[in-house]
Amino acid sequence: MARQAKHFDRRFTLSLLHPKYWGTWLAIMVLFMFGVMPAWLRDPIARLLAKLVLSYAKKPINIARINIQTCFPEKSSTEVDELINANVDMFVLTLVSQAELLIRSDAHLRRRVSITGFEHVQAARDAGQPIIFIMPHVWPIDYAGLRLNIELPMVTMAKAHNNGLFNWFSNRLRSSKNGRVYMREAGIRALITELKQDNSFFYLPDEDLGPEQSVFAPLLATEKATLPVVGRLAQAGKAQVLPVKIGYDKAAYQFKLTVMPQVKPEDMQGKDNEAIALNKMVEQVIQAYPEQYMWFLKFLKTRPEGQAKIY
Structure with a gap:
């Protein structure tokens, strides 16, 4: 019997109408109401709602x-607070x-998301290669993924949510441009297989997946446990990064x-070099738009031996 592909099922089922x-x-109906609003009206409302989040989300803000x-x-304590305030603003605005x-x-998505540097995508496509796009966890990540998915076939991988309806909604959204969202178990x-079928891959390299297969590499002023899998994936799928x-x-x-x-393949040879290269990519994104990064994640949970836990 053939193994069943472990991607999210985007079909609607009656079980999603359960009272729970x-x-x-x-919440989804409210999101749809905001979704039809023009941004000039929606953004100021989002900034007002962000003040409520700052008042109540004490634990995530502490993280x-x-x-x-x-x-x-x-950074001074004032600068840290300013970045947190801007980050919460972007979280609510994107949500x-x-x-x-x-x-x-x-056409609306093309207007909402402009692209610079698409010549790098075109060069890879002209060479007959799929692409592994590298982007860490930022609030508008779905805007980036779907905007690129309009231009070329793509897949990604995501963690399942505990809420079945939200799981269906979020993965329906992420696959709305004919992309496919795989479970981690895949x-x-x-x-x-997807890369060999000329489907590009949207990869988030900054999640902390524990010490077992990770390598520690510098990230800004600290070190981070990083999973060095992209180099092997790019080589096996003949993809550009x-x-x-x-x-x-x-x-x-x-x-x-x-x-x-493109990241040069030789810069990602060996697990240590790859971890360094991946974290440099994460640094580039954070330093360009620090208010966009998901600072609420425990992405530094695994610490080098001898270092105390920070959460």
């Missing part, structure tokens, strides 16, 4: 403060905007997506 999901349905202080020890990715047209083989960054222009109500030049 009614609160989630209400963000620890992460920022660890990565930028030179309430998200439904537009599902209900608005491709493993590297499924991704190699292109870092991507994205920021939001508040005045233009537009996301600015930048595709950076």
Whole structure:
């Protein structure tokens, strides 16, 4: 019997109408209401809602403060607070905007997300190669992934949510441009198969997956446990590796997506070199738009031997 592909099922089932999901349905309806609003109206509302988040989300904000202080020890407490405030603003703005990715047209998404550096994508495609796009966890990550997915066939990988309805909604959104979202359990083989079928891959390299297969490499002012898998994946799938960054222009109500030049294969040879290269890509994105990064994640949970836990 053939192994079943471990990608998320985007089909709607009646089980999603169970009363336990009614609160989630209400939240989704609110998101759809925001999704049809023009950005000039929605953004000021998002900034007001962000003040509520700052008042109530004490635990996530504490995690963000620890992460920022660890990565930028030179920042004063005032500068840390300013970055947290800007980060919460971007979290809420992106959250309430998200439904537009599902209900608005491709033309709308092209207007909302401008692309710089697409010549690097075109060069890879002209060479007959798929692409592994590298982007760490930033709030507008779905804008980046779906904007690129309009231009070329893509897959990605995601962790399942505990809430079945939200799981369906988020992965329906992420696959709305005919992409495919794999579960983590699918493993590297499924991704190699996709690359060999000329489907590009959107990869998030900054999640802390524990010490077992990770390598420690410098990241800003600290060290981070990093999974060195991209080099082998690119080699097996004959793919180019292109870092991507994205920021939001508040005045233009537009996301600015930048595709950076190819990472040289020789820079990713060996696990240590690859971990260093991956963390440099993460640094590039954070330093370009520090307010966009998901500072609320425990991405520094695994510490080098002898170092105390920070959370």
